[in-house]
Amino acid sequence: MVLAQYIRKLRSEKDIIMLQFKGVSIPMIHDAYKLLLIYDYLDIDKKNPALTPLLNKRDAFYRFTESFYDHWRKLERFGMVLANKRYTNQSHANLLINESDQFNQRILNLYRTITQNILGKQFYTLRQLPAGINANLALMPHKFSDHPTYHNLQNVNYIQEILTRPPFIIYSKSNKREGLFREVHENPLDHIEINKLHYITYPIKVGKLIAFVYIHRDFLHHGIALSNLFEPASFKDYEHKKPDLLYIYGVRENEFDCTYYKDLGENIYIGVVSRSDKNDYFGYMKKMLLTLHNIHSIDHKNLPIHGAMVNILLKNGKEKNVVVIGDSGAGKSETLEALRVIGRDYIKDMRVVFDDMGTFFIKNKKIYARGTETGAFVRLDDLDAGYAYQEMDRAIFFNPDQLNARVILPVSTYDFIIKDHSVDFLFYANNYIDTNDGITYFDDINDALKTFKEGKRFAKGTTAEIGLVKSYFANPFGPVQQEQMCDLLIDNMFKILYTHHITVGEIYTRLAIKGKAMNGPQEAAKKLLQLITKDAS
Missing domain, CATH: 3.90.228.20 (Phosphoenolpyruvate Carboxykinase; domain 3)
Structure with a gap:
């Protein structure tokens, strides 16, 4: 899937590499890769003579393969592992680490075997790059209410633990937040549709309050970034209680974009932000959560x-x-x-x-x-030169090549x-x-x-x-x-x-x-x- 997507992208851009691949189809490249996992480059022709038009362009094939590998590594790659309530957090952690490490090594072996066979010689400098996934999530479904209004939010997968591979860099479509969040006086959950398969929930602590953050898969990178800013809530923290704050980030409808609602009957403060390009910025994640927290605080005389x-x-x-x-x-x-x-x-x-x-x-x-x-969500320009990079193994970067570049540091x-x-x-x-x-x-x-x-x-x-x-x-x-x-x-x-x-x-x-x-x-x-x-x- 990724190979086909990348080739279509290069063809639409009329990339110089694809211009050399006239008459070469996606299945031909795919078949060549599978054979290169086993055979030397010169032996492939004998196994499948139909690949000759590709194999005759060895240098172009090598350059394409390196660029394809770079394309793969620039994608947001998230792993998801289903956890079990009966297991301890340590078991979840071991599962995340082992699965992530094994997949990373599998991708590296795939890349090295194929490229060395195309090149016709061994690499003498090896780089153990984070080539598998950027983050791995342990997920577990959870139900917090029988109230009909909240029916569509039950048994969505909740993040139990997160493993990230630094440096973790996010490139979002927007780089600035604008406007205020406004109160509405009807519950948005009565009017919006939630596809449970498209959302993942991150339970966190905002101050002393418990927040359930429902994140649409298109905005999942911002959900991962939450792990550096707020304290994650353990299953024991919310197993038998409703959340104080509920945030749905990335709904299809625009009617309730950047709004919040106080459900005083259930004592839940609800925030909603739509799935538009302008909202693809971490400021909308952070500031809505803080707005909900602050409205709750004011109502409770703080x-x-x-x-x-x-x-x-x-x-x-x-x-x-x-x-x-x-x-x-x-x-x-x-x-x-x-x-x-x-x-x-x-x-x-x-x-x-x-x-x-x-x-x-x-x-x-x-x-x-x-x-x-x-944590702190700060502008890169406002930090001492080099400070964020000294903390690269713990930092999460946002659009580091743009104006208002940001970083989250614990x-x-x-x-x-x-x-x-x-x-x-x-x-x-x-x-x-x-x-x-x-x-x-x-x-x-x-x-x-x-x-x-x-x-x-x-x-x-x-x-x-x-x-x-x-x-x-x-x-x-x-x-x-x-x-x-x-x-x-x-x-x-x-x-x-x-x-x-x-x-x-x-x-x-x-x-x-x-x-x-x-x-x-x-x-x-x-x-x-x-x-x-x-x-x-």
């Missing part, structure tokens, strides 16, 4: 935070938690990463609580925070991000004002509320927005949709922050200022380091 938070252990033994709020491209993560680099003489350890989205909540009349993701552990972390410093990330101040402080709570709620930033092109824009509370993933409820939460939590004399300010990353994209976050980080070390002295 405040979603679009920003970054780190736990800092200083060499003098003091511990501080810093939160930087800001929308996409504001420079929050870049500033905290710069702090890690320039503060190495003072900082013993820095651990990420959240890199993009977290939650504030009230406990014992104080403000605490926890994270949602164990940055924390689930047990750590869901702990109750106190808030010691809170800043708004300002990327558009060119000032050497580094940090200013809000003595007046009303000034702070105005800046944080206004959510100004200069859009860097990470979304469809351009120029100086505003987004309520710098968070279009929940607070914008439920502004009235969120307003009350923000006012209440900021009052508590000021009651406990928590430092609240604005940090100037200058990330959008021409020529300051690198040293802007560094200068801000220096001021932040001075503040932290002074406070902890």
Whole structure:
């Protein structure tokens, strides 16, 4: 099938190799490959004289075979193995590893035997490339409800474990997310069709919530990428319960594209995104899940935070938690990463609580925070040169040759991000004002509320927005949709922050200022380091 597909592609493109193969059919090439697994090149003619028109073009045949092998390796190749509830996770892991390794070796042997026979000599340099599959999935069907509305979602195969072969590189049809997710007031599941054979479900943890992510096979590459960003849920986590969040990614219908629905009767928050080329981007996977999580949080009196938070252990033994709020491209993560680099003489350890989205909540009349993701989905350009490639064995890359190229890197552990972390410093990330101040402080709570709620930033092109824009509370993933409820939460939590004399300010990353994209976050980080070390002295 792959051979026929590739030859048709080359013929449609009038490739120079196929122009030399006039009179050569697909079955002839296929038959020649089968014989080359057993016989030397010069013996094939005797076994099947009909192959002479192909065999006479030995050099072209070799070049075609190498290009066909490269074509195969550029395809997304996923393996699927049916697991069993009675087996342990270790058994699933062994099955995935053994099957994947055996198939990889089989493909390598196939390639080497055929190409060496065409070439007429042995290879003296052997490369053990990931030639079999990019990822292998252990799947198991699962049923979570008898409710008629959810009938079509029962007994779909659920991912139990994933094995990937790095480097894992995804080339998607889109490279940017645009627009907001909007609420609808009728359950999309009453109107859309689900072909169970075309979907695979990934059960994950978004913060403390369980999410079932139904992924259409056309978007399966984004499902694999979830394994680097969120904590997978084990079968024991959801065996006897319904999900908190339900996301169907890749439906045929467009009526409910980029919408969510609250099924308060079943206490399930549902998100839907259509199967269009514009939605073939990981941002639609990640941000819908976070929107559902944030809407759920607001409804349960917790405040979603679009920003970054780190736990800092200083060499003098003091511990501080810093939160930087800001929308996409504001420079929050870049500033905290710069702090890690320039503060190495003072900082013993820095651990990420959240890199993009977290939650504030009230406990014992104080403000605490926890994270949602164990990984970070970041722009390649925003990382130190070469950093992502140093982590190539753990990273998942998206369109590395394009503008807004992204990478997902594991940055924390689930047990750590869901702990109750106190808030010691809170800043708004300002990327558009060119000032050497580094940090200013809000003595007046009303000034702070105005800046944080206004959510100004200069859009860097990470979304469809351009120029100086505003987004309520710098968070279009929940607070914008439920502004009235969120307003009350923000006012209440900021009052508590000021009651406990928590430092609240604005940090100037200058990330959008021409020529300051690198040293802007560094200068801000220096001021932040001075503040932290002074406070902890």
